[in-house]
Amino acid sequence: MNQFGFYFDQTRCTGCSACRVACKDWNDIPAGPENWMRINYTEKGKCPDVFVSYLAAPCWHCEDPLCAAACPFGAIHKREEDGIVFIDRDRCVGNAACEEKCRKACPYNAPQFGPEPGAKMGKCNLCLDRIQAGEKPICVEACPVRALDAGPLETLEKQYGQTRTAVGFTYARRVKPAVVFKPKPTSP
Amino acid sequence: MPKSSAADQNVRIVRATSAFDCGGRCPLRLHIKNNVIVRVEGDDAEEPHQLRTCLRCRAYRQYIHHPERLMYPQKRVGRRGDGQFERISWDEALETLANQLKRVKKIYGNGAILLMTGGGYLASLHRGGAAAQRLLNMFGGYVTHYGNISSEGAVWASLTQYGSVMVGHSREDMLNSRLILLWGWDPARMISGTNTMYHLIRAKENGARVIAVDPRYHDTAAVVADQWVPIRPGTDTAVMVAMANVMIREKLQDQAFLDRYTVGFDRFKSYVLGEEDGMEKTPGWAAAISDVPADTIVRLAREYATTRPAALMDCQGPARSAMGEQYNRCAATLCAMTGNVGRPGGSAGGGLMGIPVAHMFRSPGIPAGKNPFELEGPKVKGTLDIRERVIKRIHINTLFDAILKGKKGGYPSDIRMAWSMCNNYLNQTGNSNKAAKALQSLEFFATQELFMTPQARYADILLPVTSTAERSDLMRPWPSGPYFMFSNRALEPLGECKDDLEIATELAARLDIKDFETHSEEDWLQRLYENSTDLKRHIRDFDRFRQEGIHRIELETPVVAFRKQIEDPENHPFDTPSGKIEIYSQRVADIVDGLCPPIPKYLPTSEDRNDPLSRKYPLQLITPHPRNRVHSEMYKVEWLRETEPHRVWINPVDAAARGITDGEEVQVFNDRGTIAIIAWVTERIIPGVVSVTEGAWYAPDADGIDRGGCANTLTRDAYSGGGAAVLNTSLVEVRRRERS
Numbered sequence: 001m002n003q004f005g006f007y008f009d010q011t012r013c014t015g016c017s018a019c020r021v022a023c024k025d026w027n028d029i030p031a032g033p034e035n036w037m038r039i040n041y042t043e044k045g046k047c048p049d050v051f052v053s054y055l056a057a058p059c060w061h062c063e064d065p066l067c068a069a070a071c072p073f074g075a076i077h078k079r080e081e082d083g084i085v086f087i088d089r090d091r092c093v094g095n096a097a098c099e100e101k102c103r104k105a106c107p108y109n110a111p112q113f114g115p116e117p118g119a120k121m122g123k124c125n126l127c128l129d130r131i132q133a134g135e136k137p138i139c140v141e142a143c144p145v146r147a148l149d150a151g152p153l154e155t156l157e158k159q160y161g162q163t164r165t166a167v168g169f170t171y172a173r174r175v176k177p178a179v180v181f182k183p184k185p186t187s188p
Numbered sequence: 189m190p191k192s193s194a195a196d197q198n199v200r201i202v203r204a205t206s207a208f209d210c211g212g213r214c215p216l217r218l219h220i221k222n223n224v225i226v227r228v229e230g231d232d233a234e235e236p237h238q239l240r241t242c243l244r245c246r247a248y249r250q251y252i253h254h255p256e257r258l259m260y261p262q263k264r265v266g267r268r269g270d271g272q273f274e275r276i277s278w279d280e281a282l283e284t285l286a287n288q289l290k291r292v293k294k295i296y297g298n299g300a301i302l303l304m305t306g307g308g309y310l311a312s313l314h315r316g317g318a319a320a321q322r323l324l325n326m327f328g329g330y331v332t333h334y335g336n337i338s339s340e341g342a343v344w345a346s347l348t349q350y351g352s353v354m355v356g357h358s359r360e361d362m363l364n365s366r367l368i369l370l371w372g373w374d375p376a377r378m379i380s381g382t383n384t385m386y387h388l389i390r391a392k393e394n395g396a397r398v399i400a401v402d403p404r405y406h407d408t409a410a411v412v413a414d415q416w417v418p419i420r421p422g423t424d425t426a427v428m429v430a431m432a433n434v435m436i437r438e439k440l441q442d443q444a445f446l447d448r449y450t451v452g453f454d455r456f457k458s459y460v461l462g463e464e465d466g467m468e469k470t471p472g473w474a475a476a477i478s479d480v481p482a483d484t485i486v487r488l489a490r491e492y493a494t495t496r497p498a499a500l501m502d503c504q505g506p507a508r509s510a511m512g513e514q515y516n517r518c519a520a521t522l523c524a525m526t527g528n529v530g531r532p533g534g535s536a537g538g539g540l541m542g543i544p545v546a547h548m549f550r551s552p553g554i555p556a557g558k559n560p561f562e563l564e565g566p567k568v569k570g571t572l573d574i575r576e577r578v579i580k581r582i583h584i585n586t587l588f589d590a591i592l593k594g595k596k597g598g599y600p601s602d603i604r605m606a607w608s609m610c611n612n613y614l615n616q617t618g619n620s621n622k623a624a625k626a627l628q629s630l631e632f633f634a635t636q637e638l639f640m641t642p643q644a645r646y647a648d649i650l651l652p653v654t655s656t657a658e659r660s661d662l663m664r665p666w667p668s669g670p671y672f673m674f675s676n677r678a679l680e681p682l683g684e685c686k687d688d689l690e691i692a693t694e695l696a697a698r699l700d701i702k703d704f705e706t707h708s709e710e711d712w713l714q715r716l717y718e719n720s721t722d723l724k725r726h727i728r729d730f731d732r733f734r735q736e737g738i739h740r741i742e743l744e745t746p747v748v749a750f751r752k753q754i755e756d757p758e759n760h761p762f763d764t765p766s767g768k769i770e771i772y773s774q775r776v777a778d779i780v781d782g783l784c785p786p787i788p789k790y791l792p793t794s795e796d797r798n799d800p801l802s803r804k805y806p807l808q809l810i811t812p813h814p815r816n817r818v819h820s821e822m823y824k825v826e827w828l829r830e831t832e833p834h835r836v837w838i839n840p841v842d843a844a845a846r847g848i849t850d851g852e853e854v855q856v857f858n859d860r861g862t863i864a865i866i867a868w869v870t871e872r873i874i875p876g877v878v879s880v881t882e883g884a885w886y887a888p889d890a891d892g893i894d895r896g897g898c899a900n901t902l903t904r905d906a907y908s909g910g911g912a913a914v915l916n917t918s919l920v921e922v923r924r925r926e927r928s
Binding site: 011012013014015016017018020021022024025026030031032039043045046047048050052053138141142143144145146 | 228247250407410417815828839870872
């Protein structure tokens with residue numbers, strides 16, 4: 001399998017949310033709690049020695065996705081050809097029936113639900129439609145400071161290295177998220 | 189390679205951009221289906237040349253198709269300001285406005301008609317108010333405002349120091365800098381030109397050391413700064429003056445540069461050393477004023493003076509204050525003392541950052557003609573005496589005071605009616621509560637708008653206008669680029685919306701104005717192109733320009749302000765009376781009873797941190813640009829609102845002293861008003877200062893508490909000696925929500 005994944009340069013991210021808004025526009029998701037791309041915030045220290053960092057948080061398309069294993073209805077599967085963890089919205093029966101087992105299983109809060117009762121799960125699919133058309137996901141194209149990239153994980157590792165840590169992120173060995181980072185140093 | 193954007197045969201792609209007052213101008217590819225924008229994509233140029241839009245235009249379709257957009261003309265039915273309106277026909281709306289114009293002119297004269305225009309739509313053809321200005325000039329004139337809220341302090345400083353407002357470098361030049369001082373500049377938030385933050389990051393990655401001097405540890409600083417120097421608002425000039433003191437005492441200034449290119453350094457030196465007033469401006473002196481430790485000031489001065497080239501990037505925010513002009517003047521003076529003016533990787537200061545290639549100030553537009561009301565007034569072009577500018581016009585930050593007081597208050601006329609477009613000044617100039625009172629006092633108020641803004645609520649007649657997506661126009665970025673844009677009409681007008689030009693044209697017929705030219709949008713755009721020297725010089729194929737939506741100008745080397753003046757001073761004098769950089773300005777000295785000193789100086793002001801009023805209101809308020817809207821535009825867009833709650837930044841020290849915890853609702857107040865807002869307790873702001881981003885919509889409740897959290901409910905409607913709006917010079921107090 002040619003596993004696809006993300007690269008995130010944490011040293012560049014200004015936390016601007018262009019990726020998050022572009023994701024909502026491209027995937028037509030209303031304002032509200034369903035956010036396929038999230039921005040996690042870290043603040044430490046005291047004025048004037050303050051540390052601030054942001055972490056882009058989509059779905060990391062894990063090699064061993066716990067969400068897929070947790071779904072009682074088999075609505076989540078890992079695609080053979082590119083490793084994208086994909087939700088079949090026709091098979092998802094909504095969160096009233098399963099108490100959001102996928103969300104609870106995911107270490108990264110990737111499965112998301114709208115506010116309506118019985119909402120079906122939605123999450124980042126790496127903009128599969130764009131990937132299939134030979135384009136980058138919309139979040140990657142949207143980043144004003146070019147802090148994001150996506151593609152075959154092997155290519156990303158060659159280009160950006162194999163670092164799997166970042167501020168606000170823990171690499172979960174049991175799921176193997178498909179991401180490499182340029183982390184922000186916590187001290188100069 | 190098939191493009192996903194073309195997957196749906198019914199979707200067409202239109203190349204467009206926005207006309208917001210945002211600083212950027214970003215290529216957008218709008219996906220249109222059945223007269224609806226269904227998706228937005230950005231620039232598709234080859235990297236690294238893409239001009240990438242920010243989050244705001246990523247939410248463009250939610251703005252254009254927002255359910256609260258005004259879709260038909262309305263008239264007020266309840267009390268003014270209550271927001272009750274009734275749908276009427278265009279015929280009735282235009283007839284009412286035309287009749288009011290005729291009535292007020294007949295009874296009171298043309299000076300009683302106030303035209304309010306603004307930056308809500310920045311482009312050539314449909315530019316805010318251009319058509320209305322032309323119409324009213326033909327109608328006998330009107331009174332209007334002078335100056336812009338954002339940058340008047342920087343404009344005055346640049347004209348004084350350099351005789352020019354083109355004081356910027358193209359952004360790529362930051363890659364030539366070894367040291368960059370972000371002094372009150374936060375491009376991650378306020379954009380400051382498309383890709384500016386990207387270039388700044390590249391400069392950092394290229395090895396530049398970056399220091400941020402600011403009351404806040406803003407996102408730009410968080411990403412690129414090696415050091416944050418927290419500073420009290422309104423004290424930037426004191427720290428700069430003390431840096432000059434260190435440079436002079438340690439003989440670090442570039443004296444050869446000063447001798448060759450400047451006048452008046454000795455007078456500035458005499459002030460700095462205390463020879464003029466017996467008070468030497470030492471780092472210790474500045475530390476007591478600014479809360480920046482003296483040794484930090486010493487190190488800053490040494491580092492800036494000895495690292496070449498270094499770019500001191502001052503901006504316009506700190507200059508939006510009492511005596512704010514002095515900050516940009518003093519920054520420019522430091523740039524000269526360190527020999528960084530006219531040098532790649534350096535900077536000229538002055539705060540405006542514009543380059544003379546494809547600059548927005550040079551946009552063509554509808555010829556407005558002369559305003560008969562202003563004909564007997566003084567010639568104001570180039571004057572540094574602000575009082576001359578307010579003989580026939582009203583300073584923008586006293587607009588509502590002028591409505592209330594008229595001639596008795598020293599204003600040019602007694603205003604009876606106002607016609608407004610492309611602005612929301614009630615929300616965006618000082619003292620919103622006073623503005624609301626002023627609008628109540630008018631005999632008639634008509635507004636062209638896209639939304640029911642806080643100001644539009646006070647209208648008697650509301651005219652719905654088309655958005656940028658429903659128009660074609662010529663666009664340019666604010667300060668830099670360099671490139672030209674053509675925004676293609678993506679949608680047929682929504683609802684019953686008309687553009688401002690159409691409205692003016694239809695009014696012309698009702699006002700019996702015969703020579704108001706009625707060209708189509710197409711004809712006008714062609715004419716504007718034909719008559720614009722810089723467009724014609726750069727663009728030979730107008731049709732191709734339209735199709736591509738952009739014309740990028742290739743620069744062989746980055747633009748550097750005043751490069752010719754520095755490299756070849758004999759043949760290229762500065763555009764000042766002395767032909768040099770004027771650290772001492774004789775023109776300023778010659779102003780009788782002038783409010784600004786001829787050399788840059790730190791001066792105490794009303795509502796600075798030492799004002800006796802600080803015993804009652806001990807916190808200083810700053811009102812920076814928001815990130816998730818453009819000033820007050822896009823305020824309603826939910827995709828943007830949810831990215832960042834509207835909060836007051838407060839340091840834990842100040843929060844603890846008031847029993848305030850993070851996330852609770854608090855009240856920020858002074859004698860001008862009270863806002864209700866959520867507290868954000870953060871180490872990212874210096875103690876003694878609170879920050880509320882401008883642009884949230886004013887929404888007073890029955891008790892007069894502004895539930896919308898509009899920053900200008902707390903600010904002053906006044907201006908500084910050089911015309912700067914004093915919106916960052918306000919004292920406030922914060923308390924927990926009153927419980928009944």
